[in-house]
Amino acid sequence: MMTLQINVPDMACGACASSITKAITALDATATVDPDLKTKWVSITTQAEAEVVKAAIATAGYTVAE
Numbered sequence: 423m424m425t426l427q428i429n430v431p432d433m434a435c436g437a438c439a440s441s442i443t444k445a446i447t448a449l450d451a452t453a454t455v456d457p458d459l460k461t462k463w464v465s466i467t468t469q470a471e472a473e474v475v476k477a478a479i480a481t482a483g484y485t486v487a488e
């Protein structure tokens with residue numbers, strides 16, 4: 423397991439946070455996802471690769487900041 427910090431600037435509300443959380447738990451059911459709406463950073467503890475997690479967030483319709 424490792425903890426990723428991913429910046430998602432267009433995560434605007436609880437529904438966004440929920441969509442992002444679902445997208446990540448869909449690829450790793452054991453993942454812990456902690457979205458912070460104020461800072462727009464998502465803290466994710468997961469076995470999945472960072473690039474795979476970022477791709478899942480993008481597929482859910484959100485832009486991942488580099």
Ligand SMILES: [Cu+2]
Pocket residue numbers: 433434435436437438439
């Ligand atoms: Cu939203």
